[in-house]
Amino acid sequence: MRRNSFISREQDYGLRITAYLAGLPKGEFICVPKLAEKLFIPSKFAARIIHKLKKAGITGSIRGKYGGVFLKSEPQNLSLYDVLITIGFKAKLNDCLNENFVCELTFGCKFHSFFVNEEKLLMEKLQKTKISEFILHEL
Amino acid sequence: MRRNSFISREQDYGLRITAYLAGLPKGEFICVPKLAEKLFIPSKFAARIIHKLKKAGITGSIRGKYGGVFLKSEPQNLSLYDVLITIGFKAKLNDCLNENFVCELTFGCKFHSFFVNEEKLLMEKLQKTKISEFILHEL
DNA sequence: CTTAATTATGACCTTATAGGTAATTTTTAA
């Protein structure tokens, strides 16, 4: 199913995963298939997301049998923005905010600066907001 | 070219069009091909957008030869939100804000309310901001 | 009354990408 939202399913899953891992007791870890099941994420898809988080140093892993993954960053220092960017977040409020965009409206389009401002507000909020505020605990 | 932004090209064009029409002297109108050229919008695409705006009562038109289109709403009462919605704006910050979305995370996901709040802030801003602030004048 | 220019309207086309799957390799505990 193809959806249309500012953050993608994959990025949302990235948030879920980090929020869940942040709730594990220090030193504990969990294998990806279990994690995926608990968070209702297709297992292989979860593996790919975890891999991106690992490359960014957000999660760590223990390989081999009885291995698993855990959160490496401190939840109170890990922002939503950090996670989203790691999972490829590039969405802009308007296409004219993209770097390669060339606007033909030479005669004073004021929409651009409006969207620049709104986007800035949103990004600052995503940076200020930390995963520690969203820890997922099982029942 | 497929892009990824919160508002689509079509919706951005809708904003351009209303902002331009808002700058025409009272009583004047312009034909779609000319309008499209001035705003760098493919002519047929512009026609379709104009049609949507007309159905919503935002623009009016004069049919037949030497006809054209004009803004019917008062620019200071016409919000960005009004225009965007007319051009099919449905984007959500996160898919979990969509009506038909069923969240499997029964154990207290706090991301939902975070995105609800941010989206509300953004929508309120779009409603408060009027086309009159963005009038496009030619050089 | 014919022509040309315009709006009105709906069907259609193309391409990028989100979202997910599959397969294989490497690692390690038991």
Place this chain on the structure above:
DNA sequence: TTAAAAATTACCTATAAGGTCATAATTAAG
């Protein structure tokens, strides 16, 4: 040696964005 896990890469597919095309209806002007 085996089983279960992470690592990695290639591949598949449905769909929406972005745009085109075709045709009908309308109207001013010669």
